[in-house]
Amino acid sequence: MARSVTTRGKAINTAIAWAVGLLIFFPILWTILTSFKTEGQAIAAPPVFLFFDWTLENYAIVQERSDYLRYLTNSIIIACGSTVLGIIVAIPAAWSMAFVPGRRTKDILMWMLSTKMLPAVGVLYPIYLLFIKLGLLDSRAGLVIVLMLINLPIIVWMLYTYFREIPGEILEAARMDGASLKNEIIYVLTPMAVPGIASTILLNIILAWNEAFWTLNLTAAKAAPLTAFIASYSSPEGLFYAKLSAASTMAIAPILIMGWFSQKQLVRGLTFGAVK
C-alpha cells in the first residue's frame, strides 16, 4: 500500500517479514539438514545446527531399503495423470458455466464445491468396494481416477473464475467465423486462459502429490506413491529421524523445486486463484 512508507520503515518491515519467513521455513530447513546427519547427531541434545559431519549414508540406506524411484514414478504418474484427466473433463464444464450460463449454473457450481467439503470417509467404503469389484485396488489407474474425482470440483471452480474474465465477444467472433465448438475451445479459449490453466494444473499436481488419505488406503505395494514411502519410515519411538528426514526430503524436494521455479503460478494456484 502506498501509504507513504519511509525507507527506514521499509527496511524494518522487510526485516520483520523475513524473520517470519525464516521462522516458517525453519522446520523444512531443519529436516533437510538432519537428513545429512548420522542418527546419533540427529538426536543430539542440544541439537547441532551446521557443524556436524555431513554424510549421505541416510540417502543410501533409504534407497536400499525401499526403492525411491518406484515411489517417485508412482507419484508422478498419479499426480500428472489425475491432473490431465481432470483438466480434460473440467475445461468443457467450466466453459459452459462461464459462457453459456443457465438458470442453474450457480446452483451447480455451489453443489460441486460443497461436495469438496463432504468428509471423504463418507465415500471411502463404497469406493473401496467398487475398486475390489473392478480390480482397481492398488493400481495406478484406480488412484488416477479417484484423485481426479476428488479434485475435480476445485479444478472446475478455478477454471470457471479464470474463464469468466475472458470477454465472451472474442469467442462469439470465432463462432461467427465458423469455428466449431471443439475448435473454439481448443484454439481460442484455451490459449487465452493459459496462465489460469497453468496455476490450476500446478495446484492440482500439488494436491494430488500430497493426498494421503486415499493413497494410503487404496494402495499396498505396487501403486504406493511417496506419501506411503514417508509413512513407512515413521515410528512412534522416533528411532530413525535422520533416515526419516532423508525420506521426507526426497519426497518434498520435487514440490519445493518446482514451486521455486514457478513462484507466480504457485502463489496463484495455492491461493485457489484468489491472488492474481
Added chain:
Amino acid sequence: MSSERPNGLFRNIPAKVAAIPMIITALVVFMGGSLWTMAYSLTKSKLLPKWKFVGLDQYERLWSTKRWVVSIENLFIYGVCMLIASFVIGFILAALMDQKIRFENTFRTIILYPFALSFIVTGLVWQWILNPEFGIQSIIRGLGFTSFEFDPLYNADIAIYGILIAGLWQGTGLIMVLMLAGLRGIDQEIWKAAKVDGIPTWKTYLFIVIPMMRPVFITTLVLVAASIVKVYDLIVAQTGGGPGISTEMPAKYVYDYMFGGQNLGQGFAASTMMLLAVLVVVIPWAYLEFGGKKRG
C-alpha cells in the same frame, strides 16, 4: 440467459453436454457414495456390508462410546482454535506485510511452502520438534533454562494443542497471502480519507477495512473449514491419536472402525454424523453466498 420459453430445456445443448461428465461425477460418486453409506449405517454390518436393518442402534452405540465423544470434543477445540488463531495471526501478518517489502514474491513463496507439503511430512516434522528430548524443549534447556517444560505431545491434557501448532504452521501462510491480496484490493482513497478525518489506524482496520474484505474472509473461511473437518493424515503422522485417545479425530474413528475394528456399521454411522455436521455448516453458507443475490 434464463429463458421462460417452453423449449428452454433444449437450448444450448452443447453447453449442457459439456457439463455432463462433471455433473455425473458429482452425482454418482459423492451423492451416491454418501447415500449408500447412510443407508448401511442403519444395519448391523460387521466385516462385510449386510442388509440387516437395526434402526438407530449404531448411533446409540456411537454416542455412548467415549472415543467418539473425545473425537468430537477434539475436533471442536481444534476447529475453533484453528479458525480464530489462523485468522488473527494471518491478518496481523498480512497487515504488517501490506507495506512495500523487498523480494515480496520470494517471501510469499516461502510462506506458502508449508501449505505445499503433505500433512504426513508436517506431522512427522512437528512430532520431532515437539519431542521434549531433542526438540524445542531441549534447545531452550540447552540455553540455560533447565526447568523449561514444553512437551505437548506427551501430555494428554494438551496434546491436541500440539496438533494445533502443526496445523497452524501449515495453514497460516495461505491465510496471510489471501488476506494480503484482500488488503491490496482496498482503495487507496479510503486510507487517505481516514487519515484526513483523523481516524486511528487500528480503527480504520477494524471498522472500515475488515468489513470491506468480507468476500476474502468468506473464501478463507470455506477453505479453512473444509480442511478442519478432514483432518486425518496429520493425526496419523503426528500422534496416531495418542497419548491414549487424547488426540483422536472423527475421520480417524470412522477409518479405524471400518478397516481396523471390522465394525462397518459403526464406521458408517460415524461418517454419517460427520456428513450431517458438515451439512449444518455448508447449507447456510451456500444460501448466503449463492442463494439470495444474483438469482433469476
